[in-house]
Amino acid sequence: MADPTEAQILRALATLADPDGGGDIVASGRVGGLSLRGGKVAFTLAATPETAPALEQLRAAAEAAVRAVPGIVAVTAVLTAERAAPAEPAAPPRLLGQIGAVIAVASGKGGVGKSTTAVNLALSFRAMGLATGLLDADLFGPSLPLMLGIEGQPEEAAALQPVYRHGLACMSLGFLVPPDAPVVWRGPMVAGAVEQLMRDVAWGPLDVLVVDLPPGTGDTQLTLAQRARLAGAVIVSTPQDLALIDAAKALVMFRKVEVPVLGIVENMSSYVCPNCGHEAHLFGHGGARAEAERLGVPFLGEVPLDIAIRQGGDEGNPIVLAQPDGPHARAYRAIAEKVWAEVAPKA
Numbered sequence: 001m002a003d004p005t006e007a008q009i010l011r012a013l014a015t016l017a018d019p020d021g022g023g024d025i026v027a028s029g030r031v032g033g034l035s036l037r038g039g040k041v042a043f044t045l046a047a048t049p050e051t052a053p054a055l056e057q058l059r060a061a062a063e064a065a066v067r068a069v070p071g072i073v074a075v076t077a078v079l080t081a082e083r084a085a086p087a088e089p090a091a092p093p094r095l096l097g098q099i100g101a102v103i104a105v106a107s108g109k110g111g112v113g114k115s116t117t118a119v120n121l122a123l124s125f126r127a128m129g130l131a132t133g134l135l136d137a138d139l140f141g142p143s144l145p146l147m148l149g150i151e152g153q154p155e156e157a158a159a160l161q162p163v164y165r166h167g168l169a170c171m172s173l174g175f176l177v178p179p180d181a182p183v184v185w186r187g188p189m190v191a192g193a194v195e196q197l198m199r200d201v202a203w204g205p206l207d208v209l210v211v212d213l214p215p216g217t218g219d220t221q222l223t224l225a226q227r228a229r230l231a232g233a234v235i236v237s238t239p240q241d242l243a244l245i246d247a248a249k250a251l252v253m254f255r256k257v258e259v260p261v262l263g264i265v266e267n268m269s270s271y272v273c274p275n276c277g278h279e280a281h282l283f284g285h286g287g288a289r290a291e292a293e294r295l296g297v298p299f300l301g302e303v304p305l306d307i308a309i310r311q312g313g314d315e316g317n318p319i320v321l322a323q324p325d326g327p328h329a330r331a332y333r334a335i336a337e338k339v340w341a342e343v344a345p346k347a
């Protein structure tokens, strides 16, 4: 059977009238971000806080209409409702409340090794015997599929099923949107997608969920802080001044939204030459420890710059699994133990 085309999908969606008028939902401009690959479709439906509850029905109807197109194997429609207001008596219940501890891994700046830290921390929690999940909430550059070597797509039953890999329950927008599809979304759309990833995934009973955030202090961070019950945030930084300044900004943001900062990890702390064993401090050293002291948050530990860590990430075999008895796995486990000691009493 030939692969379904975008035109077929739009035709199926155009059979649904827009509840706000303006014709069908395609003509009214409600449908956006359509991506299609090998029978897998993802698209967004624009919403406002007022219309969001009613649009949940429309979302289900839109998914059903597209699912009926011959050759379609999976459909994900994301409601792009505006962020919910901060918790008030009438606010909806916090999401992910069934999970023991939701731990966000954040950084002020991109490329400092946040995803690498999130993946290896999650695997360390798993090695400690905790039922662990990993949510890749970096909608603009999801890296979980690559780092864990996952190629499949989540199963869609009544709820979205996590993909299980190395004993972790995993979910990433990267599973749903083709890697080459540019995700150009506005703030409210981001908030809607993050909320849906938190709400619609059948995580099952988990002791801990590690959330890999995008860098910086944007809509994803705010949505998560406002809509989920977060045990705290781990901030990753390299020792460089610039990365540290940005890490401090991230820390201030979490404090503003009343999310406890569990501590700072210094990544790429030193470089050990694989040939001669000489240890060099390419980006300086100890900056994150000093910054943590200055800001009054725990220093969780340091991880050196080592080609084995990068290779592990790029080959879907993170270092904690690839060299479980090596110094890097020990460093990650020590960090995970410190974090767990902080959150376990409340989990």
Ligand SMILES: Nc1ncnc2c1ncn2[C@@H]1O[C@H](COP(=O)(O)OP(=O)(O)OP(=O)(O)O)[C@@H](O)[C@H]1O
Binding pocket: 107, 109, 110, 111, 112, 113, 114, 115, 116, 117, 138, 141, 143, 214, 215, 267, 268, 303, 304, 305, 306, 307, 308, 309, 310, 311, 313, 314
């Ligand atoms: N300690 C390390 N030693 C060697 N390479 C590392 C280390 N930490 C991270 N890397 C590599 O650096 C690159 C960026 O890391 P990563 O994707 O984890 O960063 P990030 O902060 O999540 O980036 P982004 O801003 O894209 O979210 C990756 O290729 C990763 O393998």
